[in-house]
Amino acid sequence: MNQETKTYRKGEIPGIIAINARECKGCDACKRFCPTGAITGMFGTTHRVDVDRCISCGQCLINCPFGAPYETVDPVDEVAAKLADKHVTVVGIIAPAVRVAIGEPFGMPAGSLVTGKMYSAMKKAGFVILDNNFAADLTIMEEGTEFIQRARHALFGEKAEHGGGIGPLPQFTSCCPAWVRFVETNYPALIPNLSSAKSPQQMAGAVAKTYGAAQVFNVAPESVYTVGIMPCTAKKFEASRPEFQSAWHFTKEKGGSAPSAPYPDIDAVLTTRDLARLLKKMKINLAAENDAEGGTLFAEYTGAGTIFGNTGGVMEAALRTAWVVLTGTPLSKIEFTAVRGLKGVKSAAVTLRDRKYGKEVTVKVAVVHDIRANIRPIVEEVMAGRSPYHFIEVMNCPGGCINGGGQPVCDTGSSWIGRVLPSFAWS
Numbered sequence: 001m002n003q004e005t006k007t008y009r010k011g012e013i014p015g016i017i018a019i020n021a022r023e024c025k026g027c028d029a030c031k032r033f034c035p036t037g038a039i040t041g042m043f044g045t046t047h048r049v050d051v052d053r054c055i056s057c058g059q060c061l062i063n064c065p066f067g068a069p070y071e072t073v074d075p076v077d078e079v080a081a082k083l084a085d086k087h088v089t090v091v092g093i094i095a096p097a098v099r100v101a102i103g104e105p106f107g108m109p110a111g112s113l114v115t116g117k118m119y120s121a122m123k124k125a126g127f128v129i130l131d132n133n134f135a136a137d138l139t140i141m142e143e144g145t146e147f148i149q150r151a152r153h154a155l156f157g158e159k160a161e162h163g164g165g166i167g168p169l170p171q172f173t174s175c176c177p178a179w180v181r182f183v184e185t186n187y188p189a190l191i192p193n194l195s196s197a198k199s200p201q202q203m204a205g206a207v208a209k210t211y212g213a214a215q216v217f218n219v220a221p222e223s224v225y226t227v228g229i230m231p232c233t234a235k236k237f238e239a240s241r242p243e244f245q246s247a248w249h250f251t252k253e254k255g256g257s258a259p260s261a262p263y264p265d266i267d268a269v270l271t272t273r274d275l276a277r278l279l280k281k282m283k284i285n286l287a288a289e290n291d292a293e294g295g296t297l298f299a300e301y302t303g304a305g306t307i308f309g310n311t312g313g314v315m316e317a318a319l320r321t322a323w324v325v326l327t328g329t330p331l332s333k334i335e336f337t338a339v340r341g342l343k344g345v346k347s348a349a350v351t352l353r354d355r356k357y358g359k360e361v362t363v364k365v366a367v368v369h370d371i372r373a374n375i376r377p378i379v380e381e382v383m384a385g386r387s388p389y390h391f392i393e394v395m396n397c398p399g400g401c402i403n404g405g406g407q408p409v410c411d412t413g414s415s416w417i418g419r420v421l422p423s424f425a426w427s
């Protein structure tokens with residue numbers, strides 16, 4: 001990409017989505033779905049993506065009727081080569097939303113849940129399984145704990161245990177890289193409000209190359225090659241961010257045999273579409289596979305990790321953690337149904353007793369998906385200091401990651417959610 005960019009750091013991929021000028025009809029359809037106004041071009045002329053405004057969400061790609069937008073990064077051949085190398089442990093990190101979409105390119109109905117078949121197909125291809133639901137559980141513990149710390153600081157003046165600062169409320173979730181880049185490029189004053197917890201993909205990569213290498217795979221960290229299997233194009237951008245080299249820093253600090261040049265926590269990201277191409281290239285028919293188990297510690301997970309792929313899932317999982325930690329009692333009813341569903345902005349208030357301070361607190365939360373339609377009033381309220389919320393989940397894509405920019409594309413250019421949930425109403 002020769003375009004000059006102003007908003008990317010050294011090493012970062014400057015935009016995952018571009019438009020093929022030969023295929024673009026200038027119909028303007030993509031502009032309706034772009035959350036940032038990054039697509040330029042007059043009606044009837046070739047359109048292009050302004051990479052500095054783009055957050056790499058891929059919504060233009062899955063909604064173009066002519067298949068003109070494409071991904072600039074295609075790691076399928078590189079991953080195939082690593083799978084063929086017997087000296088490399090290739091870890092496939094499978095996001096929750098992939099397992100309900102990957103059946104479709106193999107002729108199964110949209111929405112089929114194929115976790116066992118996917119494990120089997122990927123093991124046949126040579127992957128070791130790390131279910132990203134495992135890492136989603138780690139994220140929940142980190143993000144929930146951070147929220148409790150921020151809330152106790154704001155409500156009771158509690159100081160950080162090991163010194164240092166405590167972020168402000170409301171706390172925003174940080175697991176959607178398109179949302180994180182949206183904040184960085186549009187509302188930088190709100191960066192401290194983003195949770196400092198890494199996304200499940202990045203936690204998974206760091207864990208695989210540290211604890212995983214030493215305790216689970218019994219290999220050197222540098223021989224572990226981590227592959228995010230994601231419903232998301234923005235995850236390719238996320239993996240290239242220079243702060244995500246934690247395993248290399250950790251190994252070096254512990255005196256391990258780290259090479260002089262840092263290696264990333266995630267080496268490659270395959271979208272759901274990419275994984276289908278890889279398996280087909282290897283002549284593996286996922287639909288014909290029998291169900292298999294993940295087969296490692298990293299394939300264990302809770303229901304909280306599973307619901308991450310839906311809008312409201314991160315919040316519901318974090319609320320469960322906050323409840324148990326703050327009250328010290330198990331939940332009698334595990335579901336927080338107020339944050340479920342496809343409404344653009346959902347809110348809930350949960351009153352509980354903080355056992356440490358012996359006081360009742362009411363936690364107000366909001367869940368937002370589809371940045372394009374729903375985010376501006378929420379962030380402007382926060383900027384003005386008028387937000388009633390303590391914790392806000394934001395997912396860029398309409399419906400959350402199940403409708404991510406890396407999911408299968410319909411020939412007529414309608415995104416996945418429109419086919420699986422025909423009643424879904426675009427705002």
Ligand code: SF4
Nearest residue numbers: 024025027028030064
């Ligand atoms: S929707 Fe597709 S064909 Fe239409 S302007 Fe956008 S990229 Fe071009």
Ligand code: SF4
Nearest residue numbers: 034054055057058060
């Ligand atoms: S990837 Fe997302 S932000 Fe970028 S041009 Fe497409 S719709 Fe807009």
Ligand code: SF4
Nearest residue numbers: 176232396397401404
């Ligand atoms: S909502 Fe999910 S799929 Fe969409 S950009 Fe965010 S992380 Fe990616």
